[in-house]
Amino acid sequence: MDSASHQSCFDCLLRPDRLFCDLPTHALEAFDSIKCLVHYPRGSLLFEEGQTARGIFVLCEGRVKLSVCSETGKRLTLRIASPGEVLGTSACLAGRQYEVTAESLDSAKVAVVRRKDLLKFLKNHSEACMQIVHLLSQDLHIAYERVRSLGLGRTRRVRIH
Amino acid sequence: MLSPYGLDIIESCLTCKMRADRIFCDLNTAALQAFETIKYATAYPKGAVLFVEGQSPRGIFVLCKGRVKLSICATDGKTLILKIAEPGEVLGLSATVSGKPYELTAETIDPCQVNFVKREDFLRFLRDHSDACFKVAEQLSDKYNNACHEVRSLGLSHSAGEKLAKLLLEWSSRNGESVKVEPRLKLALTHEEIAQMIGTSRETVTRLFADLKKRQIVQSKGSTLVIRNKAALKALATNS
Numbered sequence: 568m569d570s571a572s573h574q575s576c577f578d579c580l581l582r583p584d585r586l587f588c589d590l591p592t593h594a595l596e597a598f599d600s601i602k603c604l605v606h607y608p609r610g611s612l613l614f615e616e617g618q619t620a621r622g623i624f625v626l627c628e629g630r631v632k633l634s635v636c637s638e639t640g641k642r643l644t645l646r647i648a649s650p651g652e653v654l655g656t657s658a659c660l661a662g663r664q665y666e667v668t669a670e671s672l673d674s675a676k677v678a679v680v681r682r683k684d685l686l687k688f689l690k691n692h693s694e695a696c697m698q699i700v701h702l703l704s705q706d707l708h709i710a711y712e713r714v715r716s717l718g719l720g721r722t723r724r725v726r727i728h
Numbered sequence: 729m730l731s732p733y734g735l736d737i738i739e740s741c742l743t744c745k746m747r748a749d750r751i752f753c754d755l756n757t758a759a760l761q762a763f764e765t766i767k768y769a770t771a772y773p774k775g776a777v778l779f780v781e782g783q784s785p786r787g788i789f790v791l792c793k794g795r796v797k798l799s800i801c802a803t804d805g806k807t808l809i810l811k812i813a814e815p816g817e818v819l820g821l822s823a824t825v826s827g828k829p830y831e832l833t834a835e836t837i838d839p840c841q842v843n844f845v846k847r848e849d850f851l852r853f854l855r856d857h858s859d860a861c862f863k864v865a866e867q868l869s870d871k872y873n874n875a876c877h878e879v880r881s882l883g884l885s886h887s888a889g890e891k892l893a894k895l896l897l898e899w900s901s902r903n904g905e906s907v908k909v910e911p912r913l914k915l916a917l918t919h920e921e922i923a924q925m926i927g928t929s930r931e932t933v934t935r936l937f938a939d940l941k942k943r944q945i946v947q948s949k950g951s952t953l954v955i956r957n958k959a960a961l962k963a964l965a966t967n968s
Contacts, residue, residue: 635876637884638966645879657869659867666876689865693858700854700861703868704822710875711800711831714810716884719802 575599576581576678579627585651587625587698594692601684605677613654613669613677620658620665622681626650627673646709647672653702659685659697732771736849739769741843751818751870753788754862759857766849770842778819778834779843785823785830787846791815794840795916797834799924809925810878811949812837812917818867826851827862837916884928890934891926893965896946900955911955915948 577598582588590598597718602625607613613624616636624631626648633645633654648654658665659682682686689696731737738744741764747753751795755763760860767790772778778789781800796813813819824847845853854861885891896913907909917925919933926933941944945957945964955961 596917635884637880641884643879643883645876656865657872660865661869661873663873666873689862690858693855693861696861696865697854699824700865700868702863703872704826706873707822707868707872708828708831710827710872710879713808714808714875714878714882714906715800715802717802717879719806724732 576602579697585656587653587695587702588651589696590692590698594695597688599693599694600678601688602678602680605679607671607675607677609674610669611675613659613671613675614665615673617664617666617695618663618669619662620655620682622679623656623659623685624654624669625678625680626652626654627675627676629674632670632672633722634670635667644714653655653699656699657706665704733773734839735771735793737769737771737841740764741767745783745790746786746792746815752867753816753820755857755863756827756859758862759853761859762853762857763845766853767843767845769846770844772836772840773835774841774843775840775932776836777834779830780828781833783833785820785847787844788821788824788850789819790840790843790845791817792843794836794838796840797921799835800832800853807924808927811874818864821864821867822871825854825868825925837846846890850960887930888926888938889936889964890930890966892933894924895922895926896953896955897958897965899962900958909958911958913953913955915951917951 575582576582576588576611579588585627592712604627607629616622628650630650631652631654633648634642635645636642648669654669655665662682739754741747741760744753769792774793778796779786791813793815795815796817796819797809798811798813798819799807799809801807813834820830827847847884854864881891881894885894899913900911902905902913905913919937920930923930925932938945941948941960943960945955947954947956947961
């Protein structure tokens with residue numbers, strides 16, 4: 568990682584390309600004031616499945632693996648999240664436990680926003696709320712694709728008991 | 729208005745008694761009045777298809793009364809039921825927001841009342857009413873949670889028995905039955921439909937039920953199922 572670590576979202580050059588980050592000025596100012604920039608070394612856990620949701624994680628740099636786990640400890644990778652994605656949104660909004668585990672695959676830079684601040688932010692900035700709705704819809708599309716390939720894919724045919 | 733299919737149609741959301749209990753519908757007055765002008769209250773008989781996966785999205789369907797089966801289908805006709813939607817749920821939401829084709833097929837299993845809202849109207853409504861937008865985000869979160877649950881059970885369960893045990897435990901945890909020693913649940917689905925929920929064959933479900941009954945873990949009384957041995961069912965759900 569070089570010194571490209573932008574402290575403020577206003578200095579971020581990548582912002583216009585990212586669905587969530589491309590917010591109007593006043594919303595971005597508000598977001599800047601509630602976010603907290605955290606560096607995670609490779610292989611660290613951002614959050615774990617089953618933990619009560621503390622906040623959302625906006626991925627600025629690095630990739631993050633999202634997986635689910637069975638009671639016996641078997642793990643299934645859901646997908647790899649790339650920069651610009653917002654993680655933990657659904658659990659955070661619903662006030663539930665995280666439904667997946669997020670582990671960094673690279674050294675990652677993440678903007679963390681606490682749940683309480685996020686809820687207030689979304690209520691005050693409808694543009695941001697609309698972005699979140701879009702992102703959630705995308706997540707849902709991917710999840711349904713995964714359900715389809717797991718539930719109806721050809722691999723299941725072999726596993727007849 | 730006459731009541732088609734024996735349904736009592738709720739004409740106006742403003743006077744709906746159930747509204748306060750429903751996540752999406754409990755909007756502020758301004759938003760509710762705006763919603764009232766863009767929605768179409770419609771009634772569907774049992775077995776009607778609201779939308780089919782792959783269709784480009786026309787709009788959302790707010791389920792007021794009745795239940796709807798949400799499923800995905802493979803090209804060879806194999807079906808997987810993701811969820812039975814209950815009143816209060818908004819269907820076709822993510823496709824309508826993103827403009828991508830519907831991911832699921834929605835088919836009524838009771839006579840249903842559905843409030844339909846066209847896509848353009850709905851998107852405009854969301855932009856104008858942040859309150860509604862927030863509720864949509866909550867609904868989507870719920871759906872995402874459910875989808876992750878489904879991925880976990882499909883991808884990580886070992887056997888059909890394990891999945892059936894999980895399903896029965898989940899159903900029995902509703903309506904405050906879970907605190908009882910012997911929870912009861914109404915089996916509203918056929919063996920075929922249960923098979924489609926857990927991704928197995930109808931024959932397997934019938935065999936599994938027979939086995940559970942033989943081992944005195946469950947007992948059926950008409951369409952009601954009594955869980956006699958919750959501990960054993962939980963053991964089945966967690967390993968095997």
